Amino acid sequence: MTAMKLKVAGIVPESIVDGPGIRLVLFVQGCSHRCPGCHNPETHDPAGGTLWSAADLLRRIKAARGIDGVTFSGGEPFEQPRPLAYLAEKVKGLGLNLVLYSGYTFEQLLAMGDREPAVSRLLEAGDLLVDGPYVAGERDLSLPYRGSKNQRLLDLPASLRLGAPQPWEARRRL
Numbered sequence: 001m002t003a004m005k006l007k008v009a010g011i012v013p014e015s016i017v018d019g020p021g022i023r024l025v026l027f028v029q030g031c032s033h034r035c036p037g038c039h040n041p042e043t044h045d046p047a048g049g050t051l052w053s054a055a056d057l058l059r060r061i062k063a064a065r066g067i068d069g070v071t072f073s074g075g076e077p078f079e080q081p082r083p084l085a086y087l088a089e090k091v092k093g094l095g096l097n098l099v100l101y102s103g104y105t106f107e108q109l110l111a112m113g114d115r116e117p118a119v120s121r122l123l124e125a126g127d128l129l130v131d132g133p134y135v136a137g138e139r140d141l142s143l144p145y146r147g148s149k150n151q152r153l154l155d156l157p158a159s160l161r162l163g164a165p166q167p168w169e170a171r172r173r174l
């Protein structure tokens, strides 16, 4: 049991656009990136959203049926790394795969992990990272799971093993 809490913007019980397969998506509240043209501006204010305990969110995920995995999106998940690292490890323990979105790049997140262990734990629990800010000038709606060309789909276990970003092969199962 944990008293950890996090700010949540919303939960989508079944999505096919936030990573491969059918996914429960947790949109966290709070994002300091302020990308011009962001499609979720209501998720920016860290004072908004709803406060959930990590334990209640875990119960919500456990009750979901027929999903392949869970996605943490936002908002900026890496601005609430402690409760999300806890939740990420539990999600993996349930045999579900985990997709992480971040407005930070993989390289920035690696550096953040040196200062905050929960950032590293969250990265280590992930299977696929969609990284980088939304850049309106690079908008491309034909790209799977992301909005602009600068954003990368990265194989997280391989990227962490090699210490450098490794592209995710779309045909590989998570």
Ligand code: SF4
Residues within 6 Å of the ligand: 031, 032, 033, 034, 035, 038, 039, 040, 041, 043, 074, 075, 076, 102, 103, 133, 134
């Ligand atoms: S990181 Fe995502 S939620 Fe935050 S401003 Fe950029 S596009 Fe919007």
